[in-house]
Amino acid sequence: MPISGEQRSMTGKRSLSGSKPETPQPVADGGGVDLACLRDMHPRLPPDMAAVMVTRAALGLQRNKHSSGTALEIDIEAVVLCFILRWPDADPSTAKQHDFNRITEDGAEAIALAVAHKTKSWRVVRRMQREEYADWLLEHQESGARRLVALEVSGVDRGSIAARLKDELAQVAKSTDVDQRWAGVVGFQKPKAALQSLEVRTDDR
Numbered sequence: 001m002p003i004s005g006e007q008r009s010m011t012g013k014r015s016l017s018g019s020k021p022e023t024p025q026p027v028a029d030g031g032g033v034d035l036a037c038l039r040d041m042h043p044r045l046p047p048d049m050a051a052v053m054v055t056r057a058a059l060g061l062q063r064n065k066h067s068s069g070t071a072l073e074i075d076i077e078a079v080v081l082c083f084i085l086r087w088p089d090a091d092p093s094t095a096k097q098h099d100f101n102r103i104t105e106d107g108a109e110a111i112a113l114a115v116a117h118k119t120k121s122w123r124v125v126r127r128m129q130r131e132e133y134a135d136w137l138l139e140h141q142e143s144g145a146r147r148l149v150a151l152e153v154s155g156v157d158r159g160s161i162a163a164r165l166k167d168e169l170a171q172v173a174k175s176t177d178v179d180q181r182w183a184g185v186v187g188f189q190k191p192k193a194a195l196q197s198l199e200v201r202t203d204d205r
Helices: 035-041 047-062 092-097 100-120 162-172
Strands: 070-076 079-086 123-127 136-142 145-156 180-187 192-198
Touching (some): 047 092, 047 100, 100 136, 100 145, 100 180, 100 192, 162 192
Parallel strands (some): 070 192, 145 180
Antiparallel strands (some): 070 079, 123 136
């Protein structure tokens, strides 16, 4: 379900003046993001694909010394939230059987899709192709009408996610035939997910 007003009041917000926001506090009741439920959120995801994405998210988080139940800071359009992030533990001895960058990228997609569903009620329609300039096509209902969202996602194992978010916004800006274009970046060193949108002009559709 989308974030309620009550849940928003429990989190920190950035001021319009750009001053430092209050430190967001984890939402304990109804505010968790559980990667074990990824297919419940997105039923069109094939079970084997969802399982690999969740495993790689777990490996990416665990190699950065995090355990299930850690705080995940979520930055959506200048609103900062903080949820509890949970996932099924992955066997660290299997990490060498996965490509290092795929752990980061596929793990980021699992987290971003879970966050998108939790905060926006978006659901996966399909994987988008390279020439469509986004990773995922998602859908939601708005005023009784179906809306399509192009979502481009990337992950950062260590360091800031700000520069990467600008890159992903530039990428998804090229996507067409959708109602909304969004970019998402997930950081693993300090668990954080940022989602930001671009306006879609009527001549883009």
